[in-house]
Amino acid sequence: MYWIFNFIVTHRRVFSLLLTSLVSLLLITAPPVKQAAALRFLSMTIFFPLQIVLSQTMKVRNIFAENRRLKQEVIRLSCAVAQLKDESIENRRLRNMLHFTPKFSYDRLPVRVIAYDPSPTQKSIVVSAGKKEHVTMWMPVVDEGGVVGKVVQVMHHISLVQLLKDPSNRTGVLFRRTRAIGILETENGRDFFVRCRNHEPIEIGDTIVTSGLGGIYPRGLTVGTARRIDTIRDPLFKKVMVALTVDFDHLEELFILRMSPQWSAFRAELDSIEFNND
Numbered sequence: 001m002y003w004i005f006n007f008i009v010t011h012r013r014v015f016s017l018l019l020t021s022l023v024s025l026l027l028i029t030a031p032p033v034k035q036a037a038a039l040r041f042l043s044m045t046i047f048f049p050l051q052i053v054l055s056q057t058m059k060v061r062n063i064f065a066e067n068r069r070l071k072q073e074v075i076r077l078s079c080a081v082a083q084l085k086d087e088s089i090e091n092r093r094l095r096n097m098l099h100f101t102p103k104f105s106y107d108r109l110p111v112r113v114i115a116y117d118p119s120p121t122q123k124s125i126v127v128s129a130g131k132k133e134h135v136t137m138w139m140p141v142v143d144e145g146g147v148v149g150k151v152v153q154v155m156h157h158i159s160l161v162q163l164l165k166d167p168s169n170r171t172g173v174l175f176r177r178t179r180a181i182g183i184l185e186t187e188n189g190r191d192f193f194v195r196c197r198n199h200e201p202i203e204i205g206d207t208i209v210t211s212g213l214g215g216i217y218p219r220g221l222t223v224g225t226a227r228r229i230d231t232i233r234d235p236l237f238k239k240v241m242v243a244l245t246v247d248f249d250h251l252e253e254l255f256i257l258r259m260s261p262q263w264s265a266f267r268a269e270l271d272s273i274e275f276n277n278d
Contacts, residue, residue, distance in 0.1 A: 109133055110255055112128045113126070113127055113128075114126050117163075121188070123166040124166065126158050126160055126161070129158070130159050136258075138150055140259070141255070146224070148246055148251065150162055151256065163248060164184070167187055171217065172212070172214040173223050176206065182194035184242065194242060202229060203226065204229065207222065207225055208222075223242070223244065224242040
């Protein structure tokens with residue numbers, strides 16, 4: 001038996017050709033019923049494993065194609081979700097800004113921040129409105145947190161805004177509870193303080209708003225809260241450290257309050273007065 005098996009293996013190509021030819025001749029000469037039976041036998045024995053392999057191969061190929069398509073869909077949906085989240089945050093921020101109810105007569109112009117001052121202290125920003133939108137010098141700029149700054153330069157479509165945190169900026173403020181008046185100052189753009197008289201009953205957490213005495217900001221716009229009271233070697237004044245309510249590191253959408261500086265009206269009234277020299 002061994003030599004027969006060895007002979008078949010050695011001459012397997014010839015043997016395969018002879019076997020295939022013999023089976024073909026038998027199938028050709030056999031009656032149709034036997035041909036059908038032989039085909040069923042071959043399909044269930046020899047060709048069935050091949051069919052399984054081909055079927056599984058196609059399934060795997062389809063799985064890889066579906067996996068690739070689903071990955072692309074996941075990437076697309078992830079980008080869409082990220083965009084919707086950003087728009088949701090922007091929408092919430094704009095809704096909060098619309099609930100900013102003023103007590104003064106002025107028009108609020110929505111603008112976007114398009115450039116930041118590259119200096120470490122970040123003294124100014126550029127916003128997307130200018131002369132074409134009827135923006136003029138010294139108009140206040142606010143967001144949902146409170147005062148951001150004032151317009152100091154106007155071009156055709158953009159404006160430069162001096163931020164409240166600019167050390168050269170001085171803003172008249174008012175303690176809402178005690179009605180104490182002072183000036184908001186900073187020496188480094190990070191630490192803000194107001195000098196108040198020692199007898200003023202200032203407490204930590206008191207709300208600080210604009211006093212309306214500087215001629216630019218109307219009274220009552222939120223500036224910050226008192227976070228610490230430092231006693232200094234001065235018999236008359238004490239130093240109130242202030243936490244600003246505006247997040248200057250994340251300015252995006254703002255409002256310009258389109259109103260003329262108060263001193264413009266005062267100057268017009270003074271110019272209209274006729275002095276009697278008699």
